[in-house]
Amino acid sequence: QCLLIEEWADESLGLKGRTAFLGAFAQNQNFRTAFLPRETPDFMRLLLGSLPGELIDIFGTGVGLGKDAINTAKKGLQQDLEALNLILANRTYLVGDQPTLADLAVAGLSVLLQFPQGSYLNLPPELQGKGIPGLADNSAYEGFFVWRDRLYSQYRQTITPGNSTPPIDSPTSIQIE
Numbered sequence: 001q002c003l004l005i006e007e008w009a010d011e012s013l014g015l016k017g018r019t020a021f022l023g024a025f026a027q028n029q030n031f032r033t034a035f036l037p038r039e040t041p042d043f044m045r046l047l048l049g050s051l052p053g054e055l056i057d058i059f060g061t062g063v064g065l066g067k068d069a070i071n072t073a074k075k076g077l078q079q080d081l082e083a084l085n086l087i088l089a090n091r092t093y094l095v096g097d098q099p100t101l102a103d104l105a106v107a108g109l110s111v112l113l114q115f116p117q118g119s120y121l122n123l124p125p126e127l128q129g130k131g132i133p134g135l136a137d138n139s140a141y142e143g144f145f146v147w148r149d150r151l152y153s154q155y156r157q158t159i160t161p162g163n164s165t166p167p168i169d170s171p172t173s174i175q176i177e
Contacts, residue, residue: 002095005102012080013109016073021112023070024132034127074134077113081141088147099151107151116149119158 025031033045084106087094094102114131115123130136136145 002100002102005094006105009102009105009109012076013106013113016076016080017109017112019069019073020077020132020135023067023074028133031130034124038124074132077132077135078138081113081135081138081144084144085141088143099155103151104155107148110144110148114145114148116152118149118152120152120156 036045084094093099094106111121112131114136115121115127115129117129119125119128135141
């Protein structure tokens, strides 16, 4: 069961998540510019932010990431998040009484749907808790994202400001079956 969920997460959350993320990136100029390094000159921020979403869509369509593909990915992710919410409604973990590869795969692959609360990734603070509109801000999926953020708080080290890598003391030891 653990391996089935891990494989499903790769094929479903991973692929659909990247497609939907690129769609959100194309449509939201603030989302685009938030990922630029702080040292990026203002004229570059303005240029990237002012690109019309339609122009980015044209390029996306050419590589199989047009509006239809993005909408299909988002609908599939909605079903996936509903299923995960149901599974986690009465459980602490996806499989069994302790975290498994299934939990870590699902948590890791869901990062593009909504960035975790907390400094676990080298992202601007204003992106914490943000993500794909319609998924990250949908209260129906709040239980899933709370579960995912709890896993991050238990098993990931935070990144300190000015340092893009977590401190290396010793890795968190977990048992994966």
